[in-house]
Amino acid sequence: MLQYATNIVKIRQKLVKHFRCSSTSAKPNLTDTITINNKTFKRDDYTNITDKIVCLAQKSLHTTPHHPISLVRQRIVNYFYKTFLNSRRNPLFSVYDNLSPIVSLAQNFDSLLIPENHPSRLKSDCYYINREYLLRAHTTAHQAELIRAGLDNFLIVGDVYRRDEIDSKHYPVFHQLDAVRLKTKDQLFSCENDLKLFDCDDTACIPGGPTKQRCHTFEAFKLMEHELKTTLVGLAKELFGNQVRYRWVDTSFPFTQPSWELEVYYNNEWLEILGCGIMMQSLLTNVGVNNRIGWAFGLGLERIAMCLFKIQDIRLFWSNDSGFLNQFKDDDLKSPIIYKPISQHPQCIHDISFWLPEDKTDSLSFCSNDFYDLVRNVAGDLVEQVLLVDQFTHPKSGKKSLCYRIIYRHMERTLTNAEVNEVHQLIECAASDQFGVTIR
Structure with a gap:
């Protein structure tokens, strides 16, 4: 018993030395x-950003030569360069791939007409630096500032941050590409002088509706819809081949109306690859643009790369293993690279069960994303998946118990039981210290 207590003290000391706790439940300094x-x-x-996320924010996978994320970025950029040309045969679209991921709440939410009560603003969804700043949850956060600067056609590429579950397809950092195209009356209608962009001055449309915005004329709306969908079908064919099957699905976003998702038939199922729509006119008028109509879309680069290169685990994108990275050193962007796993290392599975604090305030403030961030901060990419496998409420005391299954697997070597046990104990101690839970 004494030896057990001594081991716990050592683990706690190691925890303090190597990891600084930061959570929504702990009282901030x-x-x-x-x-x-x-x-x-x-x-x-x-503040709920963790040390693990701070470290990841220093990388730029989307601009790293021969990285699979960068390869997908280049293919999309090249498609837009050749598709949209000015009268001098130069590309119309400019590219911004080095914008800081640190944005204000106004940039990330207000500029995109996202309501104050929208769930995407919750601390359980975003990485907040403080009440004024966060790590962007989407590259769309930069749309307004670039439009205000006078740009009509641009692509934004960068890393984005969202608190999420842990599995082979989700990671707290991923990469997005956003596009915006604005057109004036003369650009849209050319010589048709009788046609107009707007029916009236009223831009107070309810976002998310399935039909055109009231302020747009039917002709302007249909021409923009046609160009948007034609462009994106062309992009899907550029990435997945001319024979790819696709379909459009109605959806809703706060910043476009109407809005659609484009799905392609991949691996015997329909896969959503991007969201798009006609930009809310009030978004444009808010930044001083009153004579243009626009379309926009956004997509995740990891999802495309995992399909194109047959990559099964999203953690691999962050690996420094030369056996992974060297497979993508090909100067031909259209080369059909298929990732070949170097080896399959066995999983180590451990469960962790704990009682939530009896204090109702603390227990109600706990969410699974808090625990996932703690696991990432302590174990890093040693963890392949975390699953909530059981919930139990004691019939007499009313105390609530949660059980998570943590699946450990290193991408480059076999883990020993000793090192997994040590990491698992660190997670237990961190959960106890950070959330006030009682390990069962």
């Missing part, structure tokens, strides 16, 4: 600061 990409910010009660 208001005098503390956090440094991200050489910029320092004050922590406050909204």
Whole structure:
């Protein structure tokens, strides 16, 4: 018993030494600061970014030569370069792939007409630096500033951050590509002087509806819809081949109306690859653009890369293993590269069960994304998947118990039971310290 207690003390000391806790449940140190990409910010009660995420924010996979994420980016950029040309045969679209991922709440939400009560603003969904700044949840956060700067045709590429579950297809950092195209009356209708962009001055349309915005004329709307869908079907064929099957699905976004998702038939199922729509006119008028109509779309580069290169585990994109990276060193962007796994290492599976605090305030504030972030911060990419496998409420005390199954697997070697046990104990201690839970 004494030896067990000594081991726990050592594990706690190691935990303090190697990992600094940061959670939505812990009381923040208001005098503390956090440094991200050489910029320092004050922590406050909204800070929930972890050390693991801070480290990942220093990488730029989408601009790393021969990286699979960069290969997909280049293929999409090249498609737009050749599809949209000005009168001098130069590309119309400009590319912005080095914008800081640190954005204000106004950039990430307000500029895109996202309501204050929208679930995407929750601390359980986003990585907040403090009450004023966060790591962008989408590259769309930069749309308004680039339009305000006078740009009509542009692509934004970058890393985005969302708190999410842990499995082979989800990671807290991934990469997006966004596009915006704005057109004036003369550009849209050419010589048809009798046609107009707008029916009226009223831009107060309810977002998310299935029909055109009231302010747009039917002719303007249909021409923009046709160009948008033709462009994106062409992109799907560029990426997946001319024979790819596709379909359009109606959806809703706060910043476009109407809105659609494009799905392709891949691996015997329909896979959503992007979202798009006609830009809300009020978004444009808010940045001083009153004589243009626009379309926009956004897609995730990891999802495309996993399909094109047959990559089964999203963690591989962050691997420094030369056996993985060297497979993509091909100067031909259209080369049909298929990732070949070097080896299959066995899984190590451990469960962790704990009682949530009896204090109702603390227990109600706990969410699974808090625990997932803790696991990432302690174990890094040693963890392949975390599953909530059981929930139990004691019939007499009312205490709630949760059981998570943690699947460990290294991508490059076989893990030993000893090192997995040590990491698992670190997770137990961290959960106890950070959330006030009682390990069962």
